Amino acid sequence: MKVEFTAEQLKEIDKVIERYPEGRQKSALLHVLHMAQDSFGGWLSVPVMDYVASLLKLEPVEVYEVASFYSMYHIKPVGKYVFEVCHTGPCMINGCDNIINYIKQKLNIDVGETTEDGLFTLKTVECLGACGYAPMMQLGDHYKEHLTPQRVDEIIETCRKEAAMAS
Amino acid sequence: MSVKLLLEKAHVEGIKSYEVYRREGGYRAAEKAFKLTPAEITEEVKKSGLRGRGGAGFPTGLKWSFLAKPEGVPRYLVCNADESEPGTFKDRYLMEFIPHILIEGMIISSFALGSNRSYIYIRGEYAWVADILETAIGEARANGWLGKNIQNSGFDCEMYVHRGAGAYICGEETALLESLEGKRGNPRIKPPFPAVKGLYGCPTVVNNVETLAAVVPIINITGEEYAKIGVGRSTGTKLISACGNIKKPGIYEIDMTISVEEFIYSDEYCGGIANGKRLKACIPGGSSVPILPANLLLKTAKGETRYMNYESLSDGGFATGSMMGSGGFIVLDEDQCVVKHTYTLSRFYWHESCGQCSPCREGTGWLEKIMRNMENGKGTMSDIDLLWDVQRRIEGNTICPLGDAAAWPVAAAIRHFRDEFEWHVLNPEKCLTENYGLAHYADPIQVTT
Ligand SMILES: Cc1cc2nc3c(=O)[nH]c(=O)nc-3n(C[C@H](O)[C@H](O)[C@H](O)COP(=O)(O)O)c2cc1C
Ligand code: SF4
Ligand code: FES
Numbered sequence: 001m002k003v004e005f006t007a008e009q010l011k012e013i014d015k016v017i018e019r020y021p022e023g024r025q026k027s028a029l030l031h032v033l034h035m036a037q038d039s040f041g042g043w044l045s046v047p048v049m050d051y052v053a054s055l056l057k058l059e060p061v062e063v064y065e066v067a068s069f070y071s072m073y074h075i076k077p078v079g080k081y082v083f084e085v086c087h088t089g090p091c092m093i094n095g096c097d098n099i100i101n102y103i104k105q106k107l108n109i110d111v112g113e114t115t116e117d118g119l120f121t122l123k124t125v126e127c128l129g130a131c132g133y134a135p136m137m138q139l140g141d142h143y144k145e146h147l148t149p150q151r152v153d154e155i156i157e158t159c160r161k162e163a164a165m166a167s
Numbered sequence: 168m169s170v171k172l173l174l175e176k177a178h179v180e181g182i183k184s185y186e187v188y189r190r191e192g193g194y195r196a197a198e199k200a201f202k203l204t205p206a207e208i209t210e211e212v213k214k215s216g217l218r219g220r221g222g223a224g225f226p227t228g229l230k231w232s233f234l235a236k237p238e239g240v241p242r243y244l245v246c247n248a249d250e251s252e253p254g255t256f257k258d259r260y261l262m263e264f265i266p267h268i269l270i271e272g273m274i275i276s277s278f279a280l281g282s283n284r285s286y287i288y289i290r291g292e293y294a295w296v297a298d299i300l301e302t303a304i305g306e307a308r309a310n311g312w313l314g315k316n317i318q319n320s321g322f323d324c325e326m327y328v329h330r331g332a333g334a335y336i337c338g339e340e341t342a343l344l345e346s347l348e349g350k351r352g353n354p355r356i357k358p359p360f361p362a363v364k365g366l367y368g369c370p371t372v373v374n375n376v377e378t379l380a381a382v383v384p385i386i387n388i389t390g391e392e393y394a395k396i397g398v399g400r401s402t403g404t405k406l407i408s409a410c411g412n413i414k415k416p417g418i419y420e421i422d423m424t425i426s427v428e429e430f431i432y433s434d435e436y437c438g439g440i441a442n443g444k445r446l447k448a449c450i451p452g453g454s455s456v457p458i459l460p461a462n463l464l465l466k467t468a469k470g471e472t473r474y475m476n477y478e479s480l481s482d483g484g485f486a487t488g489s490m491m492g493s494g495g496f497i498v499l500d501e502d503q504c505v506v507k508h509t510y511t512l513s514r515f516y517w518h519e520s521c522g523q524c525s526p527c528r529e530g531t532g533w534l535e536k537i538m539r540n541m542e543n544g545k546g547t548m549s550d551i552d553l554l555w556d557v558q559r560r561i562e563g564n565t566i567c568p569l570g571d572a573a574a575w576p577v578a579a580a581i582r583h584f585r586d587e588f589e590w591h592v593l594n595p596e597k598c599l600t601e602n603y604g605l606a607h608y609a610d611p612i613q614v615t616t
Pocket of ligand 2: 336353354519520521522523524525527528565566567568569570
């Protein structure tokens, strides 16, 4: 995969840098890393992080230490769809364990694993601020709330269809 | 019906847009504010008695008055929209459904503080909410509420959204500032406080979303009128995000005069415990505050009614009380296991510790490990004392309050539910499939199903 933002994305990055005072372009790092993860295969490889460092005129290590600190950045490859199921107290009360077990069975993977076809990764995460709509998970830029086995089936089905259309 | 100041218009169709928000009386407070001086606005906020809604409850007007104002140095207002405390999801609601109330509140606050560039630091996972805010900021700018010389006041202000990337610790104000600077979210040693040295080393005020939104009604109705709502030092209204085993989880705006019992059982609020079960315990202010058994939740140790306000919830101190915290109200019914629930919280804090100070880094690791063993029927009686010992060694010995936040839930669980811990030790097999139940914390309320 070519690790290069489009001209339009580079323009967006310039605009983001402008939000911060002169010389504070490092503040744009979190934003640019989100863009990079979305654009270059869903995770941050070393070449991707080095590219981000060069864009923002930072030392590569400044990027590595940030990428490894925040839980939304994946520093290992993940499937096309990452199911991040919340398992903190309030979601536990509302049966997230059942949902996690159901997904494990259905996709035949354990937490932290990716399906063989590279489509799905299952992760458990800590509270996502949706405790009143539990059980729930994050999928890309959206939340899937009030999960039930049926709802999980539908979500998996939709992802599979979308992936088939794209290929 | 209690007073609604923040959510009054939440259900008006299209209130997300500038047009409808304005038509419903939005930006009237900002209009009014630009006719006041910054000092007069701060004075209104002081008079209102508003206390920070992010968790600590520090008086907002006082905090503003600490802001250093050296000549020629920019000042910053930063909105804390990191909202990651388990049980808390109220800020998301405000931003998602009435984004303009936050933006209006921030414009007024920026003017009061002299901040020409203000940031909203929002947790990275709320990606779509960040988009909603961007749209609303764009609308506010297009209508002359942001940019240069706002409403001919001579005041310039820009406002930007800054998305985090998943880290509870970035809700701590100095970690948040580090993260805004594009670094790891490691809390800073205080002093210096952000009011003197904050973002980029400049004087900075960090306030919660709900705090800044509350500035709008304060300016609208005046600080004095705002202070008349509520009771004692709990003035105005508070958003409570209620979750767990209740009939109606969701966001409720309360005026802090209602009792905990009314909040849980009345149809206007939580609607009672779900599935006809009985109330076992509750964490009334987000995962970091002490859990209370039903009997101490509904009545204080003195046998008085407990109310949903700062003073009443903390009545009895940590021995028999809890805290208002962030307003994350987590209800556990008779089928819930306090050991298991506390274990998930210990895991949470261990996962979220930034690792800078050893009592927190090591201590949260110990708590997580011992709690996990306890939950899995592998704990011993001496482990209960060890948990107590570890939590005590964390509390008060760390750079930031995350250490305390990790210690308190464990301490409170042992304090009030020690017999449940002991039952886990004595029943290593049974505890894997069964729960201890209600025991002597029985719900004093008669439930009819
Ligand atoms: C570990 C930790 C996490 C916190 N998370 C949040 C948060 O998500 N949102 C928030 O407003 N305040 C949070 N706070 C409190 C902030 O540090 C700060 O006190 C608050 O933003 C001040 O705003 P206020 O005075 O308006 O409440 C947290 C504090 C700690 C120690
Ligand atoms: S108390 Fe914990 S989270 Fe806070 S600075 Fe120390 S290690 Fe980091
Ligand atoms: S506990 Fe799962 S979203 Fe809060």
